[in-house]
Amino acid sequence: MISPFHFMHVTAFLITGTLVSAIPLTSAQNHEPSTIPETRELTIEGDIASTLVSGVDRFLLKKLKESVKARKQHWSRDFSSAEAYQRSIQVNRAKLADLLGLKDQRVAYTHPKYDLEINEKSPVYMKTGAFDAYKIKWPVVGDVVAEGLMLVPNLLTFRKTEIQVAPEFTAAYKERASHDSFYTAAHVIALPDADQTPEQLAGLAPGIAPESQFARRLAESGCRVIIPDLISRKMTRRQSDYGGWGSELSQREYLYRSAYEMGRHIAGYEVQTVLSLVDWIESHQGPERRRIGVMGYGEGGMIALYAGALDPRINTVGVSGYFGPRENIWEQPISRNIFGLLEQFGDAELATLIVPRSLVIEAAPGPVADLPGKGGAPAKLAGPDPGDVYTEVKRARQLLASYVDEIPIRLILGSGLPFGSEPALEVFLDNLRLGLKPGPNKPITPSIPDTTAFEDRQQRLIAAWDQHTQQTLMRSSYVRKEFMKSLNTSSISSFEETIEPYRDIYRDEIIGHFNDPLLPMNPRTRQTYEGENWTGYEVVLDVFEDVIAYGILCLPNDLKKGEKRPVVVCQHG
Template sequence: MRAKFRRYAALALWAILAQQAIAADRLPGTQPLTMQGDVAAQMVAGVDQFLLSEIAAARSNRGAHWQWDFSSPEKHKQAIAANRTRLAHLLGVREERIPFDAPHLLATIDAPALVAHGDGFDVYAVRWPVLPNLHGEGLLLQPSKGKIVADVVAVPDADQTPEQIAGLADGLPPESQFARRLAESGCRVIIPTLVSRQLAKRNGRANLSNREFVYRTSFVQGRHVIGFEIQKILACVDWFAKSGDVDIGVIGYGEGGMLALYSAALDDRIGRVCVSGYVAPRETIWQEPISRNVFGRLQRYGDAELLSMIWPRTCVVERSAHPAVTLPGEGGAPAQITTPTDEAVAAELARVANADHLIVDPAKGDPQTRTCGRMLAEFLPVGATLKADSTGKIAVLQTLDFAARQQRQMQEIDDYDQQLLAVNDKVRAEFLKGLDTSSVDAYERSVAKYRDIFYDDVIGRFDRPLLPFNAQSRKSWETDKWIGYEVKLDVFPGVFAYGVLMLPKDLRPEERRPVVVCQHGLEGRPTDLFDGTKSAYNNFAADLCERGYIVFAPQNLYIGQDDFRTLQRKSNALGKTLFSTIVPQHQQIVNWLKEQPGVDPERIAFYGLSYGGKSAMRIPALVTDYCLSICSGDFNDWVLKTASSRHKFSYVWTGEYEIYEFDLGGTFNYAEMAALICPRPFMVERGHFDGCGDDEFIAWEYAKVRNLYQARLHLTDRTEIEFFIGGHEIHSQGTFAFLGKHLSWPK
């Protein structure tokens, strides 16, 4: 009786405080919210500063991931083995390459393979197998006399052709034609073609570089344009290792320098490497072309760590001017490449764990005018001599079709990615085979480890505690049915959660009502859900509140165009995503809601449209305090939607360059995300004419969800899909009934 009396006394006190707070224009237990201006923009700016501080901290924290041992080459190899395996995985270097005896000569009756004669070498058009139906293609510079002194893969920048660095085409000064100079000095040289940075309208929509286009179809499937090109280089190394007993080297400039560095870090058979126009601090990698975006790069791998992995093999670092690149961001990711200062490069080189294998350009002169080629003599093996630069003309016998070769290279990678789409279902089924569906209890135990994998490896988890709420509020809206309060909560340093709490006016002190967290879409705001200005939302937050639900409408981060999209770029560098911040924001929101009088902590639901529907797949999968989730206008065969170059609804053609999440293809499509929500209720709301996808693909993916809930776990009433005649909008029919059934409201 005393406990019951204390409870009623507390409720009565809350009622008094609530009336006082209404008069004072704020909620009980909160401080006044005084923030003015665009709160959403301030939220994005705060997260931006938080991420920049995390990037700065990653540099000093990187050493915790390494246990260097330079006492012998074998012990060094063992010490870096785990990080080497991880790096290959992140770069998408996963499949076994196809062995071959020699590159194929590319010839027809009208166009023989012999392309040119140089000073002591012949040039052939060649092609070599790498992966099923995927080939490298470029030039082979074969010495025509004397002994081969070294086998070399020479890699141009992405905006250079093999012909330019071989001296067959205009565009580079003689000192920068490093493939030609190595061939003149007795090296056998093979030059792969890289995917270029040429811009083009894709399907009449986003203006993307060739490299970004390939990046998009690859990244979500755990592959990468970088990884495919590394595989082409290593396939040449396979051939060299099989066919000769001379040193194997890789040399590259710009994008080619990047590939040379990665390749040598991964493969000990590369006895010497030259990196030109690339080495720099990578803390601003989010400003570079998105095709350089390697998930989690800055957690473990600065350029210094990659250089340390090459020890004790010879590594030449030439501090030449980097390619000058600016990408405009006309639907693609805006980016630039500039030449770092000598001081910045020196600082990065100073971090190399053991630098006695490095030969570094002394960096004399203007870094903007230095050109690659100065360090070629250092790159050659002992006993070999760099021939004095000649001006002798190369006899060009035929001119190859550069554009057609570029298109073939792009098309093969795209075809490979589209083939991956066809088998990813089986890969994910194998990945999730540890789920135990013998009972609901067994399932909940077995799904926990997959939830951790999803959080740690896909979404990315910030391993830091949530701050105290420091809750602030102010009354900002009132109708005859409800009162709306802006609420701000601290999350991480500089990071806060913000939203609108809508309280029905008929809420009695002794009641515990369900809460529906209503989530806006791309570029949205909480007000869109209740002020009647955006028809797609059908005023559903206000409607729910008028039906007696407590409603919370959070502001999510996806607002401000490039301002928020660069948050994804910064997050990716740390092995994180936008949702690495959004999930803790929602956890803090739920934690705070559960402490509010009038809230039933066991009945807090999530309902979102569009990007809010995307949130409905990811947030409740990780914030298990959400008792159910409704995904509206987003549920899809998500991997297909983000990686397909065959469907009009694909994100490949659009400006949402931040939408890509690494390696979902082999881990968590939407059915697998729903499996993390299961056994909690889950619903899909789908308009037949919603352009986010086609009915058949939504139904295909949802059928797996229904099979899990109903056929395997016998939860026959916990999942539904509603198709309605309409578009990209809240329908409010089946979903409201679903909420009523599972939240037991109205009573």
């Protein structure tokens, strides 16, 4: 794991600590003024800061490429049995949960609540020939309430599945609540892309082609489908704390920024949203347990992959428009950035956390987005190339080459493949319950809801997660106090002895570091500034291959050889 602050600290340490103590400095009057004694002449021309950035860029791109092979040192997969395999990957699963910031306890609840308008009497939001749609809300963590749709197949749809149910349940069908699972072939959590709405994925509002309305088609197959609303990528100009308008950020980046500082993540928040539904489904399983599936597209595919990797209660996972090599994640929206992820996890490694449960990967074109950098992080989003998807799936299979059973990873490829395609749905449903078939590839003709309600729901969700992060911030001083309780400040020696574990945590988990040995400093200097009583030198040192440290060293002119004086470090940001 590494952060930009790592290079800032290396620069400050080398220039002010090592250089000042290791090189016999004298005043400008006692040596050739163009360089510092015992250093080579600095010959780099132009903007040295840009040279530094370019070198760090090359270094990090190389490290990203090397991370694929380096990940194996963090895994100890035991293929001697299915049980042994599950035990052996638990430490990696726990690490993933930590990276995603799954630190908050989820709220237990009896049932989701129907979201009724003041003038509405029936909880049914919309009826189709195959299912009833409900607007629902459910608690996640703290005071956060998620929102979305629940599609419940009607009795006619359920009968087509030919699943047998006891007569007393059949007689009570009309009296049942929508949360009962007797007339559900399976439970599915369907996740749209960030720029899609639950209504679109359910075919209740325009915007998604009928063949890709996989939430609707899964409900028409006899599954109960819940579709959470995800935070969108919509660009919004934020009001400055100092008056006027500030940066223009995507909704996802806005929540990502503050959550990141608290060790949380917007992706982790949305995984919690999914897992809170899994908690509820599991707590209300009937005599015959119905299987649970999670399927997502684009950003929803990312959340489905993480949720499936973390929770063994999810029986099958479907990922579309997302799976592939992750080494170019730095080009993608910053809200996908997870500190330290690639040290242990690429998508192939995440797939190995899902096994022995089934994983369906659809190599469909992903969402396309161009996020301008107007105070935020610029990014371009393009769906994974089918060839890259194939390569990453192949790598997952190679990681599982010694697995004791058949590897349950299915790749769906095809020219012009839409997301939520027929082949992908067939495999996904077959893994949920043998014999289920996707609903017809035909649009339904519902009355189109007022789309302003979609934006209102989105703003409620943003406000809820933002407030949760701020509440976490308010509690953080108490958390830090508890965390630092082992630091002994009764004496300097006690402090020095007890501070080291905290320094290790700060280095490894906050700033990040590379284990590469530092290169010889090879100091190069050049006089650049001259004041009445001081002389300023540009200083360049070697750090790693392609990486230099660069700064300005200002020396008083009356400094004598061998003389030691205090050093003041001024680090700009």
